[in-house]
Amino acid sequence: MTTTTNMSTTPSMSTNMPSIPGLRLPRPSVRDLVPYEATEPTAAIMLSANEAPETLPDEVLRELKAGLSDFAWRKYPDPLARQLRALIAEANGLEDEQVLLGNGGDELILDLFLAWGGKDRCFLNLPPTFSLYEIYAHTTETRTVALPRDRETFAVAVDATAARLSAGDIDLCIVANPNNPSGNMSAEDELQRLLETSNALICVDEAYFEFSRRTMRPWLDRYPNLAILRTFSKAFSLAGLRLGYILASPEVIATLAKVRMPYSVNAFSQWVGRVAYAHANLFEPRIRAIVEQRDWLYTQLDAIPTVEVWPSEANYLLFRTTNAHRVAQRLLQDYDICIRDFSRAAYLTDCLRVTVGTPAQNEAFLQALRSIV
Numbered sequence: 001m002t003t004t005t006n007m008s009t010t011p012s013m014s015t016n017m018p019s020i021p022g023l024r025l026p027r028p029s030v031r032d033l034v035p036y037e038a039t040e041p042t043a044a045i046m047l048s049a050n051e052a053p054e055t056l057p058d059e060v061l062r063e064l065k066a067g068l069s070d071f072a073w074r075k076y077p078d079p080l081a082r083q084l085r086a087l088i089a090e091a092n093g094l095e096d097e098q099v100l101l102g103n104g105g106d107e108l109i110l111d112l113f114l115a116w117g118g119k120d121r122c123f124l125n126l127p128p129t130f131s132l133y134e135i136y137a138h139t140t141e142t143r144t145v146a147l148p149r150d151r152e153t154f155a156v157a158v159d160a161t162a163a164r165l166s167a168g169d170i171d172l173c174i175v176a177n178p179n180n181p182s183g184n185m186s187a188e189d190e191l192q193r194l195l196e197t198s199n200a201l202i203c204v205d206e207a208y209f210e211f212s213r214r215t216m217r218p219w220l221d222r223y224p225n226l227a228i229l230r231t232f233s234k235a236f237s238l239a240g241l242r243l244g245y246i247l248a249s250p251e252v253i254a255t256l257a258k259v260r261m262p263y264s265v266n267a268f269s270q271w272v273g274r275v276a277y278a279h280a281n282l283f284e285p286r287i288r289a290i291v292e293q294r295d296w297l298y299t300q301l302d303a304i305p306t307v308e309v310w311p312s313e314a315n316y317l318l319f320r321t322t323n324a325h326r327v328a329q330r331l332l333q334d335y336d337i338c339i340r341d342f343s344r345a346a347y348l349t350d351c352l353r354v355t356v357g358t359p360a361q362n363e364a365f366l367q368a369l370r371s372i373v
């Protein structure tokens with residue numbers, strides 16, 4: 001097991017479980033685990049979690065309000081969320097059996113580890129990336145092999161990754177595309193190369209696909225070892241609902257269905273997901289606005305001499321500045337603005353990540369940052 005790349009905001013928090021008389025200790029691999037992102041501070045302007053800046057469109061809210069009293073609260077949900085699954089399958093030109101809904105993308109990532117990871121199994125991680133991958137590797141006692149991305153560009157080291165995959169012992173690899181927190185993407189042909197190099201299950205995590213508008217979907221028919229992860233949490237303004245989905249071959253989906261919690265996607269989430277997805281067109285102008293704001297924010301950050309910012313294809317920007325930890329603290333204390341502090345995380349020294357908010361929020365953030373740095 002490699003050491004856990006801790007990207008939580010509270011890296012120094014000790015979670016070693018003390019021995020308590022009368023209580024048996026949990027599994028050794030759980031004892032020293034650091035939980036994912038302990039609660040963040042609340043601030044007037046929250047730009048830390050890559051959430052959408054606006055709530056659901058009025059039309060969606062109206063439809064939900066109108067349907068509330070007839071909603072089948074007392075009934076168990078359909079375990080496979082078949083109605084929503086059919087909508088997603090149709091929109092992606094796939095069979096229903098190629099889609100699996102989950103309680104957020106997070107649950108589906110855990111399912112990947114439950115099915116393809118575990119004792120004597122090997123996960124290939126490409127840090128710095130979404131920290132949950134390594135946490136779930138740890139909880140499922142999956143051995144992690146880490147191949148760091150390029151220190152300057154955060155590009156996947158394709159040659160090294162392909163070479164490592166060709167050794168034949170990797171069971172699962174997850175490539176966040178765009179990568180979180182760096183915002184960059186791997187090219188389609190690079191991902192194809194990884195898919196062709198071994199039979200390891202390769203999950204391309206497209207949580208921010210609506211902002212990048214690039215997907216590996218066209219390659220699902222060609223590669224049986226490709227799985228694509230998406231979420232309703234970002235572009236669909238539904239992080240609070242907990243809804244995500246995987247697109248893959250029927251065999252991969254059937255395998256994940258074996259390990260998942262049968263009722264993890266509750267009936268309310270299924271219904272809200274259906275209403276939102278059926279109105280996907282209403283989210284388009286919002287997505288365009290975020291992309292425009294992101295590119296504007298990039299230019300503005302790039303113009304600050306003490307800031308180094310990376311181009312992003314998602315709804316956030318990673319930047320580096322001296323004394324980053326102090327900068328994040330001052331943004332919070334003096335300006336009531338919360339962004340994500342990665343300054344002490346591995347590979348991300350002095351890096352901070354800001355989520356693209358409303359134009360007013362972005363302006364307030366920039367002004368505050370300019371006066372601090």
Ligand code: PMP
Nearest residue numbers: 104105106130180207231233244
């Ligand atoms: N993948 C990536 C890269 C993410 O950044 C996130 C959210 N932080 C997820 C997956 C999971 O999102 P959710 O569980 O909200 O669907």
